[in-house]
Amino acid sequence: MSTQPAPGPQLSQQSNAAAIKAVPFGDSALMVSVFSDDSGERQEGSRKLRELLLDVRPQGLLDVVAGVDSVLVEFDNLAVSHGQLAQTIRLAVAGGFGDNDGAHAGMHFVIPMVVNQTFAPDLADVAAELGISPEAVLGHVEDSVLNINLLASAMAPMMGRVQFPGQVSRCKEPRTNVDPGSVMVAGNNAIIQPFPGPTGWKVIGRTPLVICDIRENPPTSYSPGDTVRFKVVPESEWERLEGRFLRTDSYTIEGAH
Amino acid sequence: MPAAERTITLKVRESAWLATFQDLGREGSEALGVPCGGAADQHSAAVANILVGNPRSATSVEIMGGRFSFTTSKPLLIAVTGAPADVTVNGSKVSMWEPVCVPAKGRVVVANARGGMRNYLAFSGTLVTEQFMGSAAPEARMGFPQQITAGQHLELRTSYAGFEHPYLTQPLFRLPVPIPSFEQSLWSIDIVEGPETDAAVGIRELLASREYTVTAKSNHVGLRLDGPVVHPDGLGEIVSHGVPIGAFEIPHGDELIILGRYRTLTAGYPIVAFATKASLPLLGQARPGQRMTFRWVTQEQAVDRQHEAQRLLNVLESRVQSLFGAIDLPHYSRAVPARAAA
Incomplete structure (x- = not known):
């Protein structure tokens, strides 16, 4: 079942408006995405949709959950129907999609990470899978300016794209507990574990900084649209940096500015 | 007019298998990667608060399994909802799904839940607790467990100062309470x-x-x-x-x-x-x-049922408001926005 317009009088399709797919996900949510054969376009469309929804806040909207190339829109089903909300979203997209490019003045974070046997149990695996050396893996991570696409579980920053020569697979057996601060990769994305918990992502280092602290307001300094660079630092730096809350100035690369 | 608000202290004596502060959950947090959380049984949590004249989203205590008990030196207005359980005040059985007047020097026990998993204990007033993203609901994974333990003192800000029916010590409230059935196996x-x-x-x-x-x-x-x-x-x-x-x-x-x-x-x-x-x-x-x-x-039937559930809550809420208003008990009134009222 979808909420594509029913047969009958239809608005002429605007050529410059992205086609929006909206599928009911239960009685009080819609799964919304951009029609495209290209995964990059769908991901970019999903990011724009999310920003647009949070900006416009259609009647009845309760919350949104960003997926890789879609947005789950949760709504009050006593205030609005699937069809009405889908229509509002399509109208908002037709009216202003793409106009908010660069609207979010992103901040830039440099995040130090320490790489050793304990902190990077999957580095050798990742190197083997990509057919490059562990040093080259870390080189690609450090050289990539990563964009925070969304905040995943427990406000974890989901980042793309690491300039790897290929895709990194997930662990065959997900780990049941990974320490906070762990820097992890899968596909060509990177993420940092904010709190202890299970994950199937591959662990290639650990930052001594605290990236999320619920006693801070807001609990993270970063938000979607911000950019990140990782910097591999010597183990001797760990003690000096451990426990500091991540801010844009928590760690600066010498001579970078 | 209800009495001025004061802060009173409740002493938790037994803390069940798990007891936490709880409310209806966070709003707008999922866009930031934090699940809304909140009472698993939103209906029971909302009704408990409505029955003591609170807003539905006020902080209550969610009780799972075993015995939960507390004592108070001052009078309290409480309500217990959720799975059928034994609720006593100073050893006397009292009804669930009703406002209950607890006298000064009262001991309240909630025990032996059956047919369901959770009880909600609401107090007229505001339970003092920390909040995370605007909600008292636990978020244990992120370091916000909100667990209540035996020996803990709970602070309550309340305008309730006791109430006695002229003829019956425990007043009888006749309210249209939508009580879910837990009888079916x-x-x-x-x-x-x-x-x-x-x-x-x-x-x-x-x-x-x-x-x-x-x-x-x-x-x-x-x-x-x-x-x-x-x-x-x-x-x-x-x-x-x-x-x-x-x-x-x-x-x-x-x-x-x-x-x-x-x-x-x-x-x-x-x-x-x-x-x-x-x-x-x-x-x-x-x-x-x-x-x-x-x-x-169908989607339409699903929405109809949600409409009906909310209608019943609204009916209860307005009845509590007129009753509590008539007998001078503290109660929350749905705020009319200033602009709309003007």
């Missing part, structure tokens, strides 16, 4: 179709005709059920996407998971159905061993 849960319902050939018939049993691996993240499942064919890898509360996932193994309010927000498992919003409160009471069947309904 086999629950019937309304569901609507999901994106992979058709790809999982036969799941429609299975869910409509077979019994499923909640297993001990269930928690606030999701209910795990034993029962026949079929895996969808030919879907390939499902890209990770947002998942709503009540989604019926079939992971790689042969089990069915119904996601709860503390779910991981994104997943890539096939979804073969969704519990309706109106059926979520009952699911929030399901214990290991609970048997259930499912009933397919």
Whole structure:
């Protein structure tokens, strides 16, 4: 079942408006995405949709959950129907999609990470899978300016794209507990574990900084649209940096500015 | 006029298997990667607060299993809702789903819950507790457990200063309370179709005709059920996407998971159905061993049931407001925006 317009009088399709797919996900949510054969376009469309929804806040909207190339829109089903909300979203997209490019003045974070046997149990695996050396893996991570696409579980920053020569697979057996601060990769994305918990992502280092602290307001300094660079630092730096809350100035690369 | 607000201290004597501060959950947090959380049985939590004249979203105590008891030196107005349980005040049995006047030097015990998993204990006034993202609901994973332990002192800001019926010590409140039934041993849960319902050939018939049993691996993240499942064919890898509360996932193994309010927000498992919003409160009471069947309904029927559930809450809320207003008990009135009133 979808909420594509029913047969009958239809608005002429605007050529410059992205086609929006909206599928009911239960009685009080819609799964919304951009029609495209290209995964990059769908991901970019999903990011724009999310920003647009949070900006416009259609009647009845309760919350949104960003997926890789879609947005789950949760709504009050006593205030609005699937069809009405889908229509509002399509109208908002037709009216202003793409106009908010660069609207979010992103901040830039440099995040130090320490790489050793304990902190990077999957580095050798990742190197083997990509057919490059562990040093080259870390080189690609450090050289990539990563964009925070969304905040995943427990406000974890989901980042793309690491300039790897290929895709990194997930662990065959997900780990049941990974320490906070762990820097992890899968596909060509990177993420940092904010709190202890299970994950199937591959662990290639650990930052001594605290990236999320619920006693801070807001609990993270970063938000979607911000950019990140990782910097591999010597183990001797760990003690000096451990426990500091991540801010844009928590760690600066010498001579970078 | 109700008395001026004062702060009183409650002493927790027994803390059940698990007791936490609780409310209806966070608003707008899922866009930031934090599940809304909140009372698993939103209906019972809302009713408990309405019955003591609070806003529905006020902080209450969620009690799971065992005995929860506390003492107070000052009078209190409380209500207990949720699974059928034994509630006593100074040793005398009192009713659930009603406002209860606790005298000064009172001891309240909530014990022996049966037929369901959770009780909600609401107090007229404001329970003092920390909040995270605007809510008192626990978020244990992020370091906000909100657990209440034996020996702990709870602070309550309340305008309630005692109430005695002229003839009956314990007043009789005749209120239209929508009390859910926990008597059936086999629950019937309304569901609507999901994106992979058709790809999982036969799941429609299975869910409509077979019994499923909640297993001990269930928690606030999701209910795990034993029962026949079929895996969808030919879907390939499902890209990770947002998942709503009540989604019926079939992971790689042969089990069915119904996601709860503390779910991981994104997943890539096939979804073969969704519990309706109106059926979520009952699911929030399901214990290991609970048997259930499912009933397919249309989106329109699902919305109708939610309308009806909310209508009953609204009726109760306005009756409590007029009653409490008439007998001078503190009560919250739905705020009229200043501009609208002007």
